Amino acid sequence: MRPDDQVAKAIQDKLQFAAGARLRERMLAEVLQAHDESSNTNPALTAPVTRRVAMRSPMTKLAAAAVLVAAVILTISLWDRSIPTAYAIEQTVEALQNARFLHLVRRDEAGQINDERWIEIGADGWQVRYRQENPAPRNFSVIEDGESTAVYRHERQAVILYDRDDQQYQWVGELGKALENLRQEGSILEENATYKGRPAHKVWWPFLSAECYVDPATKLPIAIGTTEMSYEIPPAGTFDIVIPEGYVVLDKRPGAPEQSVPDWLLAEEQAEKQADDAFEQATHALAEGNHAQATELFELVTQKQAARNWAWFWLGSAYYAQGQYELAIEKFTKVLDMFGNDACYYCNYARGLAYARMGADEAAAEDLKLCLPVMVQTLRTPSAASMFEYADDPLVRYGQRRPTEQQVVAKMVNRLRLVTGQNFGYDPTATAEQNEAAIAAWEQWLAVGGQIAFRPEAELVTVPGASESDR
Amino acid sequence: MLEDEILKWQFKCGNRDALAQIYRKYADxxxxxxxGLLNDAHAAEDVVQDVFTAFARSANGFALRGSLKAYLTTAVVNRIRDHWRRRLRRPGALTDDLPIATETRGPDEELIFTEDALRLNEALAQLPSEQREAVLLRVKGKMRxxxxxxxxxxxVNTALGRYRYGLQKLRSSLNGEVHK
Structure with missing residues (x-):
């Protein structure tokens, strides 16, 4: 046996790790619990679909076609008024899985592009190369060529080069996860709708907390919120890092020759670090309920990093918690302005509550009503509430805490009760079947034009596994 | 493997016992x-737990044509890549000053391994991650x-090269400790 083969054999035979008995049982119990929760929230399980395998053979194709015709006739004869759905979200997921490039464009109210991005997607669903252009007033560009990241500081006529592992920009990091979420939890809101005059299906994508419009022909999304999407191959050189004439290059990649860093960049980096440190402390302070300290620190962050939307939002939350509703509204409005026409339900909800606390019922109702559909949807699709959870707790936003689906739904029930005055008897300790009537009642209430009625004294459910103050 | 095909079918149909059998067969x-890829017992437990939890939740839309082992192996590798990426992307993540709960775990709540396994794992940890991955996927994952x-x-040639270089480096770092 060759020496290398001996090494391989040693790894094969001797490299073994096993879970201890209790560890194994604990892990298995959690896996089975996930399975049970999933079975409770998903539609009834049916026999496996073998269509994809069967279609490989021409003979079975014919047989399948015959079965399909029979099935369609049967469907029509049984439910003569129901037309089988022509579009399925799975088609969009499959179409997106084949997309290699994404072209994203956002425009201002005058129709001018204010944000344009090109993304090359790798086989694993992660971003491989990237380009972002923000014209004046932001005047900012980034190009990632797969190895390096070039940040263009046009006002300084400078390009800063980083190793890609040290500095990355991204639109949606875990595209694969986003697709899985669309497949499992996405829902068709309206078939054969239109988007800016184009035929489109309207779909709810919980992971992105956004409505998206799907081209009926290609099944690909053409818009998510106000961001338009297309999938063409980018022009040659899109991902090439090019240094414009007259620009200074600051190479911060490992192994680059020593270079003196200009004072403006040193000052910026120092300010950035201070702001990052303050932000981190502020998020902990807010999570621990130390609102005065959180306010002070978030104020500092927003002065130095005015584009940091979460800093503005949590600053608003800290003011809200201290009863300073006007200041809270000011900060929440700042966030909503940053998102322009894109829906930002968690922020509308927060501002609506602040208005309600001030007795500005009309303004409160305007904000809160916007959020009701997604809030009710969460009762069946907990992932639709992810932004609400981030808004409530920065540690959830940064992955330090992970609420269970049961907690997410219970908290959303409490939010609904608070702003609608309705109850419908939801019990977080009951099974999905037992809560079906309550969820259906919320849906029915919304469908018939449910109205906002702020009730600070509303009876709230106990959030499973949470302390009294988390209710 | 026919056994796996039956388990896949039963799992797809919502059979809880099939999921438990898959777990018992492939968890270790x-x-x-x-x-081997992480050299960190707690992180490895988390990754495997995440993979099986996601797998458990996928029953309703589960449509796997290939090998169950290859599917889980790929899921583990992808999850580990996510793990590293998250660490790279969040230099300012909230990790340092969070109080870490100290817990004492009994031996049956930990991973069980031999001294040989530990020594081999530490040698593997010295390899560049691509080579480590190629060696483990080939030898332990039985991947082509x-x-x-x-x-x-x-x-394919690069994959072969990574595997061979990986084994050569392992041999040299184990320095003749591998017995026939």
């Missing part, structure tokens, strides 16, 4: 793979070089 091989190349986004 996946823990071994994750330990074509599959490894696809997973790593490289050519």
């Amino acid at each position: 091989p996946m823990l071994t793979l994750a330990m 070089f074509k599959e490894i190349a696809k997973l790593q986004g490289i050519s």
